[in-house]
Amino acid sequence: MAIETQPERAEPTGRGPEVTGGGERPWWLRMGAHTGLIGAVAGYFFGHWLGNVLGGDFARSALSDQNNVAIVLGYAFAVIGWLAGLGVFNDLFGLMLGKPLPEEPRLLGKEDRGLAKYFRYTLDHKVVGIQYLYGMTAYFLTGGLFAMAIRSELLSPTYHLIGPEQYLMVVGEHGTMMMMMMSSVILGPFGQYFGPLLIGSKRVAFPRLEALGFWLTPAAYVILLSAVLFGGFPTGWTGYEPLATQAGEGMDAYFFAFGLMGISMILAGFNMIVTVINYRAPGMRWSRLPMFVWSMFTVSFLQVLSVPVLVGACFMGIADRTFQTAFFTNQLGGSSFLYENLFWFFGHPEVYILALPGFGVISEIISVFCRKPLFGYKVSVAGMVGVGTLSFFVWQHHLFDSGINPDMRPLFMLTTELISIPTGFIFLVAMGTFWKAKIRFTIPMLFALAFYFNFLLGGISGVFLSDVPADTTEHGSFFVMAHFHYTIMGGLIFAFMAGIYYWLPKMTGIKLNETLGKIHFWTMFIFFNTTFLPLFALGMLGMPRRVFEYARNLETLNDWVSISAFCLGGSILIFLINFVMSLTFWREREVGNPWRARSLEWQLSTPPPPENFKRVPVVLATPYEYGVRNALPVADLNPPPGVIGTAYAPVGGRVED
Amino acid sequence: MSSAEIQAPAGRHAAEREPQHTWWLVAVWLVLSLAACLVIWFVWYPHLPPGDMTTSARHQQFDIAVLAVSAAPVILGVWLYFGYVLVAFRAKPGDDSDGAPIFGNTKVSATWIIGTSVIVLWLFVFGTIELIGPAGAGAGEGASPIWKLSGNQTAAWTPGANDMLQVQVIGQQWTWSYRYPQFGGMESTVLDLPVNTPITFHVTSLDVIHSFWPYLLGVKADANPLVDNVAYTTARQTGSFIVRCNELCGIWHGAMTSNGNVMSQTAFKVWATAVQLRERANGTLAALPPYSLTYDPTVIPQLGKDLVKVVGVTGAPGYYYGPGNPVTP
Numbered sequence: 003m004a005i006e007t008q009p010e011r012a013e014p015t016g017r018g019p020e021v022t023g024g025g026e027r028p029w030w031l032r033m034g035a036h037t038g039l040i041g042a043v044a045g046y047f048f049g050h051w052l053g054n055v056l057g058g059d060f061a062r063s064a065l066s067d068q069n070n071v072a073i074v075l076g077y078a079f080a081v082i083g084w085l086a087g088l089g090v091f092n093d094l095f096g097l098m099l100g101k102p103l104p105e106e107p108r109l110l111g112k113e114d115r116g117l118a119k120y121f122r123y124t125l126d127h128k129v130v131g132i133q134y135l136y137g138m139t140a141y142f143l144t145g146g147l148f149a150m151a152i153r154s155e156l157l158s159p160t161y162h163l164i165g166p167e168q169y170l171m172v173v174g175e176h177g178t179m180m181m182m183m184m185s186s187v188i189l190g191p192f193g194q195y196f197g198p199l200l201i202g203s204k205r206v207a208f209p210r211l212e213a214l215g216f217w218l219t220p221a222a223y224v225i226l227l228s229a230v231l232f233g234g235f236p237t238g239w240t241g242y243e244p245l246a247t248q249a250g251e252g253m254d255a256y257f258f259a260f261g262l263m264g265i266s267m268i269l270a271g272f273n274m275i276v277t278v279i280n281y282r283a284p285g286m287r288w289s290r291l292p293m294f295v296w297s298m299f300t301v302s303f304l305q306v307l308s309v310p311v312l313v314g315a316c317f318m319g320i321a322d323r324t325f326q327t328a329f330f331t332n333q334l335g336g337s338s339f340l341y342e343n344l345f346w347f348f349g350h351p352e353v354y355i356l357a358l359p360g361f362g363v364i365s366e367i368i369s370v371f372c373r374k375p376l377f378g379y380k381v382s383v384a385g386m387v388g389v390g391t392l393s394f395f396v397w398q399h400h401l402f403d404s405g406i407n408p409d410m411r412p413l414f415m416l417t418t419e420l421i422s423i424p425t426g427f428i429f430l431v432a433m434g435t436f437w438k439a440k441i442r443f444t445i446p447m448l449f450a451l452a453f454y455f456n457f458l459l460g461g462i463s464g465v466f467l468s469d470v471p472a473d474t475t476e477h478g479s480f481f482v483m484a485h486f487h488y489t490i491m492g493g494l495i496f497a498f499m500a501g502i503y504y505w506l507p508k509m510t511g512i513k514l515n516e517t518l519g520k521i522h523f524w525t526m527f528i529f530f531n532t533t534f535l536p537l538f539a540l541g542m543l544g545m546p547r548r549v550f551e552y553a554r555n556l557e558t559l560n561d562w563v564s565i566s567a568f569c570l571g572g573s574i575l576i577f578l579i580n581f582v583m584s585l586t587f588w589r590e591r592e593v594g595n596p597w598r599a600r601s602l603e604w605q606l607s608t609p610p611p612p613e614n615f616k617r618v619p620v621v622l623a624t625p626y627e628y629g630v631r632n633a634l635p636v637a638d639l640n641p642p643p644g645v646i647g648t649a650y651a652p653v654g655g656r657v658e659d
Numbered sequence: 660m661s662s663a664e665i666q667a668p669a670g671r672h673a674a675e676r677e678p679q680h681t682w683w684l685v686a687v688w689l690v691l692s693l694a695a696c697l698v699i700w701f702v703w704y705p706h707l708p709p710g711d712m713t714t715s716a717r718h719q720q721f722d723i724a725v726l727a728v729s730a731a732p733v734i735l736g737v738w739l740y741f742g743y744v745l746v747a748f749r750a751k752p753g754d755d756s757d758g759a760p761i762f763g764n765t766k767v768s769a770t771w772i773i774g775t776s777v778i779v780l781w782l783f784v785f786g787t788i789e790l791i792g793p794a795g796a797g798a799g800e801g802a803s804p805i806w807k808l809s810g811n812q813t814a815a816w817t818p819g820a821n822d823m824l825q826v827q828v829i830g831q832q833w834t835w836s837y838r839y840p841q842f843g844g845m846e847s848t849v850l851d852l853p854v855n856t857p858i859t860f861h862v863t864s865l866d867v868i869h870s871f872w873p874y875l876l877g878v879k880a881d882a883n884p885l886v887d888n889v890a891y892t893t894a895r896q897t898g899s900f901i902v903r904c905n906e907l908c909g910i911w912h913g914a915m916t917s918n919g920n921v922m923s924q925t926a927f928k929v930w931a932t933a934v935q936l937r938e939r940a941n942g943t944l945a946a947l948p949p950y951s952l953t954y955d956p957t958v959i960p961q962l963g964k965d966l967v968k969v970v971g972v973t974g975a976p977g978y979y980y981g982p983g984n985p986v987t988p
Contacts, residue, residue, distance in 0.1 A: 161913075166910040166914070169913075170907070170910055236910055238907050242867075242868055243868075244868070244884065245867040245868065245909060248866070248867060248909075333885065333955050338867075338868055338884065339886075372748075372758055373750070373756070373757040374757065374759065374761065375760055377761060377763055377764075378762075378763040378764075380763075381768050403799045403879045403881055404881040404883070404888075405800070405801040405802065405883060405888035407801070408800040408805075409801075411790060411798075412783075412787040412790065415783060419782050419786075420779060423775050423776055423779055426771065426772075426775040430771045433741075433744075434761070434767065436741070436745070436748065437744060437748070438758055439744070439748045439758040440756060440757060441745060441748050441750055442750050443749065451745070454737075455741075458734060458738075462730045462733065465730065466730075469722055469726060469786040470798055471718050471719050471722040471786065471790055471797070472719055472722040472723045472726055472786075474715070474719055474877060474878070475709050475719045477879055477905070478870060478872075478879075478905040542707075542708040543708060544708065544874035546872065546903055547907070548907045548912060549913030551913040551914055552913075629756075629757030629758050629759060629760040
């Protein structure tokens, strides 16, 4: 509105001649992914050598013919080399040498042009967001391919395609990759990109930590995949001890990659919390904060508080495997229960780390396409905070049959069932928002509706699992599998897709093809349900998880599921074709405000200016006041100098006018 | 039914505008919910897993049916509501106007919150009663369960005396074995059980975590190394069943199955005594380690497996068997 749209900015990066800033060296002389790669390879060999020197005479695990110390140190130094090659430590060493930190150029209005900025340690949160978008998509597609392999094996009740060891490798890679990806799939692309825009900030609090958080994810991806070279790991994504201590070298990759991703999640969480608290524009009260920012804020607390436990557990697992400690070995004074407790103390908040961002994205979208204010803003916030808080008190429902604290099961049953109350708030908000609305069935809206459909089934099946007697049949079976796929894939991934269709025009200036988008939606929705609904029945009929062989009478259902899963894979392929073709060849420009949304990010030019806001805006209203007569615009993007002078200015302490 | 309160928001709102739609909706919802609940209870419930072979299975089946009956009206209510609003409030083509600026409604919110809270508390009370009443409902209760099944604790088991039968379940990669302490600690690879007898399972493991899951018996208990995990049940019907491993335990997890039979008390007594005599005669009982609630395989060479020498600082990797042993179950 206040800033004119600048269509020429919609020119995607990377087309046309490479433009580098004035006096900048060409990309191949600057630090970036290519120098990082060199550092990683050098670091791996150094670490491997060091490990052999240090631990060459340590006992080797019976199933591994390599020195685990060498492998773990190889990974560690590879990560350090990768980060050093990217230039992550440059500013740190500069500070140590007394050099002042360079200002982010974009804050002075200088845009970093060219494709190379996506392969560098760029501090722009918008660049990090797009890096995350591609990175998490790569994770998702890889994990999806593993899922296709699982379903291929399960076409027959006996093993026929891949042997049992390979099957477990595929299952473990699929689960771990998806879990690592899901925790960042919305917080990464949309949270990093739109978080600061939605609160009217020019920057995030810790751009270096934010960028470091992203650049750890490719390292975790490669390390996790490297387990394939060692025959994978036999534990699935949960990494239960003492099986993990017994496993081959792939287990080192699992622990290291998951721990690394944990660090990335903690960094992203810290950055988001401090940004939301300290970098809100004047007038962006807590009561005006967009729901998506609320979800990012609560999720960040969950990450910062729960993920350190995972990192600790991974470290202890590595220590058991390399330095011969016995944290998890019962015979030597350790406890396998300890690992189960540590893992699920992280694991259950993690489940809500996956659910809350979906709530946030969907809440934004339904308000826009219902053309109505969000029903019960405070109820929605209470729902998110309530879910987040309760999620720390339920972890032992994963351990109902384990023999741990059996007397506490009624308590954990109660806390688990209590979570459905704040989750119900989210449904209340949705149902209220749809009442007397003017519903537009755009693609983001369709995905949002599918989110509620899937999450309802996922949530209700969760109540079945919280009941201890019913859980005795359902625990560890395909019922659980169906339940969490309904909440994670049916919830989070549908929300992610909604977010892509909704926000991609803002991020790139290009709209995805609508016809293909509708085909993508309907195929994905239908085949998602035909894939995962029968899994509830399979679990009830007694099929345990992670088996490559099952009862012959379950073959028909399994074949149905497998064929549906392949169709679901085809649907994702349609999305991929749409995504790639729309961004490269079709290039349907959309630089305005296609959804007529009120929220702050849509008031900016497309793509947003390098410094986000020429002047710090003054927020005047919530983004949800659709249908309100004489509603104020959400913000004054060009406030008179006096207003900003009396409020605090978030950029480097300087007052701008 | 508490679920009726959930539908109330829809009803109350619609009453302001289109009363006939509202009552029609509520009526459809009531009829559908009633129909769904009746179908679940009378048609589905008798066939719901895990069946009614044992008391614990029967309780689980009952719980699942009750949960389904409680959930069906909620799901139907939300679906009906969404179905209605998506048709009634869709924007007509060319209509660019906004919806009604409703920011919230305390009454509707309070009704919803109270409604869901009532359902949740009801499920909690119900679940707790169903957990404590049937002595843990077949789930693993740890080493010293506080909800016990009643039965005579005897050194020897006799039919028809309501003696508690003790069965030890031992999981190892990748096979199940069962020991019967009341029959001299004899070991079997088949889980034979008497009908109408209180049974205590002592579940333990020799290596990694397994989970003992005789699906039809409605029992599930993790087998942890050096932990005695107790679960109870009473079989009500004779027949055979399959035991599976329910916790990922390594590459042959999917093939870690074993068979079991529930037989008459006298047949069981005959079978168990025969096995005990045979194992005493052929020296198996003498070769087995003395019966104990848990076993540490690093100190029991009698198990008949190749023990890999524990080397290193503490020996934590704990590889009891060589990599090729057993190769396949």
